Amino acid sequence: MSKIKGSAKSNTGGKSSVGRNTGGRSNAARNAGGQSKPARNTEAKSVGRSAPANAGSIHAPVNKNDDVTVEIIGLTHEGEGVGRADGFTLFIQGALPGETVHARVMKVKKTYGYAKLLEIVEPSADRVEAPCAIYKQCGGCQLQHMDYAAQLKWKRQHVIDSLERIGKLRVAGTEGGTADNEDDARHAVVVHPTIGMGEPWRYRNKASVPMGMAISGLISGAEGLPQPDLNGEHLIGGFYARGSHRIIDMDECLIQHNSNDDIVAKVKAIGRELGIVAYNEETGRGLLRHVMARVGFVTGEAMIVLITNGSRIPNVEQWISRIREEIPSVTSIVQNINKRDTNVIFGDETHVLWGSEVIYDELDGIRFAISARSFYQVNPVQTVALYRKAVEYAALTGNEQVIDAYCGIGTISLFLARQAGHVHGVEIVPEAIEDAKRNAALNGIANASFEAGPAEVVIPRWRQEGIVPDVIVVDPPRKGCDEALLDTILAMKPKRVVYVSCNPATLARDLHVLEDGGYRTVEVQPVDMFPHTVHVESVVLLLRNETVYQIAYK
Numbered sequence: 439m440s441k442i443k444g445s446a447k448s449n450t451g452g453k454s455s456v457g458r459n460t461g462g463r464s465n466a467a468r469n470a471g472g473q474s475k476p477a478r479n480t481e482a483k484s485v486g487r488s489a490p491a492n493a494g495s496i497h498a499p500v501n502k503n504d505d506v507t508v509e510i511i512g513l514t515h516e517g518e519g520v521g522r523a524d525g526f527t528l529f530i531q532g533a534l535p536g537e538t539v540h541a542r543v544m545k546v547k548k549t550y551g552y553a554k555l556l557e558i559v560e561p562s563a564d565r566v567e568a569p570c571a572i573y574k575q576c577g578g579c580q581l582q583h584m585d586y587a588a589q590l591k592w593k594r595q596h597v598i599d600s601l602e603r604i605g606k607l608r609v610a611g612t613e614g615g616t617a618d619n620e621d622d623a624r625h626a627v628v629v630h631p632t633i634g635m636g637e638p639w640r641y642r643n644k645a646s647v648p649m650g651m652a653i654s655g656l657i658s659g660a661e662g663l664p665q666p667d668l669n670g671e672h673l674i675g676g677f678y679a680r681g682s683h684r685i686i687d688m689d690e691c692l693i694q695h696n697s698n699d700d701i702v703a704k705v706k707a708i709g710r711e712l713g714i715v716a717y718n719e720e721t722g723r724g725l726l727r728h729v730m731a732r733v734g735f736v737t738g739e740a741m742i743v744l745i746t747n748g749s750r751i752p753n754v755e756q757w758i759s760r761i762r763e764e765i766p767s768v769t770s771i772v773q774n775i776n777k778r779d780t781n782v783i784f785g786d787e788t789h790v791l792w793g794s795e796v797i798y799d800e801l802d803g804i805r806f807a808i809s810a811r812s813f814y815q816v817n818p819v820q821t822v823a824l825y826r827k828a829v830e831y832a833a834l835t836g837n838e839q840v841i842d843a844y845c846g847i848g849t850i851s852l853f854l855a856r857q858a859g860h861v862h863g864v865e866i867v868p869e870a871i872e873d874a875k876r877n878a879a880l881n882g883i884a885n886a887s888f889e890a891g892p893a894e895v896v897i898p899r900w901r902q903e904g905i906v907p908d909v910i911v912v913d914p915p916r917k918g919c920d921e922a923l924l925d926t927i928l929a930m931k932p933k934r935v936v937y938v939s940c941n942p943a944t945l946a947r948d949l950h951v952l953e954d955g956g957y958r959t960v961e962v963q964p965v966d967m968f969p970h971t972v973h974v975e976s977v978v979l980l981l982r983n984e985t986v987y988q989i990a991y992k
């Protein structure tokens with residue numbers, strides 16, 4: 439057993455890939471940070487782990503099963519500690535920057551490896567006891583062992599790193615900025631401190647829980663239930679263990695609203711009693727794939743979606759009446775059918791089993807109808823902070839034409855419509871657009887219209903039809919904006935672009951394209967929508983260069 443003292447080097451920086459070949463654009467945009475990426479980072483569109491300092495060396499100085507002492511010098515964007523042992527990069531889940539740890543090398547690649555945390559020799563001042571009993575097994579949270587204030591600082595730094603490395607932007611108050619010469623040098627972008635939560639627990643309004651089977655008697659809470667004979671197995675549901683598809687049965691999740699925990703526990707218990715068999719992704723057999731629970735924080739209304747591998751649910755009437763009896767807050771029970779061999783949760787067919795096809799919730803006094811397949815931000819408290827900032831950045835006076843691209847159920851659109859001339863929303867999921875139209879009517883908002891379709895197709899058509907936006911708001915999924923949409927934004931020349939993003943890497947990539955096309959990134963507000971996880975949401979203000987000068991010289 440070798441014992442190696444790790445040598446700390448300052449470069450924790452990742453060279454990352456955000457997965458777009460930007461064709462004829464500038465080098466920085468084309469590369470978008472796309473240098474070497476450790477192979478285990480299978481999510482090509484997220485910022486990767488750090489590029490090893492010794493890239494190219496053939497013989498790793500550590501072997502599998504070596505026990506090593508390592509100083510941790512950084513944290514990857516996936517929340518793993520980055521250590522160096524004799525200059526060799528090791529990723530260690532659960533270790534924090536500033537710590538010295540003992541770890542066992544588990545996997546050695548050519549230029550980096552993975553080690554398992556054995557013991558913390560010197561803890562970081564930011565280390566706290568994770569309150570969740572299943573934190574170490576469950577893959578849902580990655581930062582519970584880090585003090586919340588430190589999480590917020592780290593999230594801001596994550597955004598800054600992406601803006602500097604991928605976006606090639608200079609951030610005020612940092613030494614970063616990678617411009618090679620004066621001409622390239624960009625103005626300094628202000629990145630504000632992350633807006634955090636006063637009480638960063640129980641914040642999620644939605645739980646999507648995978649279902650599985652376990653041997654009866656091994657799972658807590660199963661004993662004593664009258665159980666049909668399912669070859670000695672019964673239904674469990676929880677979360678996938680870190681890095682696998684093994685289901686950890688779970689009764690409580692500390693970042694979920696209590697109502698969701700209660701619903702999932704009761705649906706599982708009723709399912710067990712009725713002899714429901716979970717879907718098995720290896721054999722493709724079994725019925726119940728996922729249970730989704732969603733609750734309106736303001737209204738208290740709850741929806742249950744049973745995602746099934748087939749249309750027939752045995753004893754469905756009994757199931758519905760038991761749910762209604764035991765969970766009176768449920769106003770909607772829905773079935774979604776997904777027979778495909780896929781990790782995608784939802785299939786294309788959705789039926790209401792009982793009650794309404796939507797639940798209602800409110801954000802900042804606006805009421806929203808939300809159907810099973812529509813996107814709705816999972817942290818409503820922080821959503822209000824995020825959307826208010828987006829409205830502030832739009833600087834509306836009551837006359838403006840505004841486009842809300844990737845509008846979902848029209849949430850941001852309706853916040854904007856209260857202060858705009860007209861808002862045009864576009865979204866790819868037809869059910870979400872139905873919700874958006876219903877939501878405008880529900881709130882008596884007449885100056886917002888919505889169209890279903892890909893933003894990159896619909897907005898170019900709007901341009902041809904003569905729509906001239908003063909402000910364009912985009913809130914794309916993790917992969918960022920489609921190139922055709924960015925081109926259209928540049929061609930439409932709105933005075934302001936407000937970019938809402940859940941992925942700093944693709945955000946930075948797209949900002950670079952917009953900067954090259956005549957926009958200036960003015961400020962960035964990170965908002966902590968997902969405490970205790972590595973996810974970071976940001977809202978960004980861009981001004982057209984002429985607008986910057988008009989504001990400066992008015």
Ligand SMILES: C[S@@+](CC[C@H](N)C(=O)[O-])C[C@H]1O[C@@H](n2cnc3c(N)ncnc32)[C@H](O)[C@@H]1O
Pocket residue numbers: 813814815843844845846847848849850864865866867870891892893894913914915920940
């Ligand atoms: C991050 S969500 C934002 C939704 C909404 N702005 C909100 O805050 O609730 C991204 C949305 O983009 C939609 N979407 C994905 N690809 C799209 C595309 N090519 N064109 C339009 N909408 C798309 C998704 O269905 C989802 O509703």
